[in-house]
Amino acid sequence: MSCKNEKDKTAETLDQKPMNVLFIAVDDLRPELNFYGANHIQSPNLDKxxxxxxxxxRAYCNIPVCGASRASLLTGMRPTRHRFINYSTRADTDAPNAISLPKLLKQNGYTTISNGKIYHNNDDDSLAWDNRWFPKGNIRNYQLEKNIIENGSANLAMGGASAFEMADVDDSAYFDGKIAQKGIADLKMLKNKNKPFFLALGFMKPHLPFNAPKKYWDIYDRSKIELPDSYTQPESTPKQAFHNFGELRNYGNIPKKGDVPDALAKQLIHGYYACVSYVDAQIGLVLDELKRLELEEDTIVILWGDHGWNLGDHKLWCKHVTFETALRTPMVIKVPGKTKGQKTNAIVEYIDIYPSLTELIGIAAPNTVDGQSFVPILDGQQPEKDWAVSKFKDAVTLIKGDLFYTEWTKDDGVAYARMLFDHKTDPLELDNLAEKSEYQDIVKQLATELRAKWGKDFLVDSKPLK
Structure with missing residues (x-):
């Protein structure tokens, strides 16, 4: 058979057979990977x-905090000042009338399975799933006795345990190893069914604490790890842009105030790298099984990190800011017959994932979806939309071209602080242009555009009354 006929056959299959979806979420994953130009983290399976x-x-989350980001992505709806706010957000509370992506697929004959962390709350949007599974045990998942004792029964409200752990254990000791094995078992089960599937795997690392088997720590030489070039907080940047990274300070070996000491900072970066390599290995096992079961040609694979993460950038740790380091995310999509390692600089938002997947599998998205399909990019077309909007608390950011413009506003929409960075000349976001006289015309234009694009119900109380 000729190459042309093989392509025609693939296209015909795409048109006629419902595609499966393998939906892989990775918690706190930065786009600090080889295929984004970095070369110091070993992630061969993600590279493949x-x-x-x-x-x-240039993929951007719509809000840099896990629960809200996931609820927004899975409903395809923009965050507002009153909808999708923080880590504990529930889609079924903030958007009870929305038909989520898994619910829509379930309604259209798909088997839908959630493993690990997909929504922040495992029982959120529960009717969307045929099966939901999460590993048993304390969510911090320590393996070393010292950390288990110091952590006690603390879950989200941590005890005194370390922010990282290097344990000489098998991959399956930690949650992500168990999540991978559950995913593999599900693929074997789904292989024999006549229904298409939406299999969601939510991996936990590299979320804090940076716990990974010792062999992944051993990959890296800490003496070669350096602090980021943006390890500073310029006076021109509004004080509202910075925070005390309380998520990290809750751990027992992190100082409660002030900068993290350089040696400890490098130890944290080392742990983050180890966790990325660990989760990469687990994802590789699942993808290998997909291939072994001969499901590759029938399955769309999409992988995304729920938001960015600061590894000392601007002397910050964690997310919860609107610097690019917290907003820009890794995202790849593998579509049989359509993708082969292409890269795009088109600006996409996480709310665009929902309508893109539904278009690829031939199901109409509901009118509650705010996103715009990026499928034309797969066909080599230039998308019409060239911007994204992200927010966190009072801060809301317009990303357009090389410009990142943020305003802090109250309920009336009036700004009380602002910042503007031009990534063409300042990719590290160290020179705030918003208060410079020569940029006032640009600021005025961007302020108008931000309000036109942040959503029709951004300022209104769009949450249902309790």
Whole structure:
């Protein structure tokens, strides 16, 4: 059979057979990966997936906090001042009338399975799933006795345990190893069913604490790890842009105030790298099984991190800010017959994932979805939309071209602080242009555009009354 006929056959299959979806979420994953130009983290399985996918160089979450980001992505709806706010957000509370992506697929004959962390609350949007599973045990998942004792029964409200752990254990000791094995078992089960599937795997690392088997720590030489070039907080940046990274300070070996000491900072970066390599290995096991079961040609694979993460950038740790380091995310999509390692600089938002997947599998998205399909990019077309909007608390950011413009506003929409960075000349976001006289015309234009694009119900109380 000729190459042309093989392509025609693939296209015909795409048109006629409902595609499966393998939906992989990775908690706190930065786009600090080889296929984004970095070369110091070993992630061979993600690299291989990228070589078979469309890689989005400019994908942005709509809010840099896990629960809200996931609820927004899975409903395709923008966060507002009153909807999708923080880590504990529930989609079924903030948007009870929305038909989520898994619910829509379930309604259209898909088997839907949630493993690990997909929504922040495992029982959120429960009717969307045929099966929900999460590993048993304390969510911090320590393996060393000292950390288990010091953590006690603390879960989200941590005890005195370390922010990282290097345990000489098998991969399956930690949650992500168990999540991978559950995913593999589900693929074997789904292989024999006549229904298409939406299999969601939510991996936990590299979320804090940076716990990974010792062999992944051993990959890296800490003496070669350096602090980021942006390890500073310029006076021109509004004080509202910075925070005390309380999520990290809750751990027992982190100082309660002030900068993290350099040696400890490098130890944290080391732990983050180890966790990325660990989760990469687990994802590789699942992708290998997908291939072994001969499901590759029938399955769309999309992988995304729920938001960015600061590893000392601006002397910050964690997320919860609107610097690019917290907003820009890794995202790749593998579509049989369509992707082969292409890269795009088109700006996409996480709310665009929902309508893109529904278009690819031939199901109409509901009118509650705010996102715009990026499927034309898969066909080599230039998308019409060239911007994204992200927010966190009072801060709301317009990303357009090389410009990142943020305003802090109250309920009336009037700004009380602002910042503007031009990534063409300042990719590290160290020179705030918003208060410079020569940029006032640009600021005025961006302020108008921000309000036009942040959503029709951004300022109104869009949450249902309790």
């Amino acid at each position: 997936l990228a070589d078979e996918s469309l890689v989005f160089n």
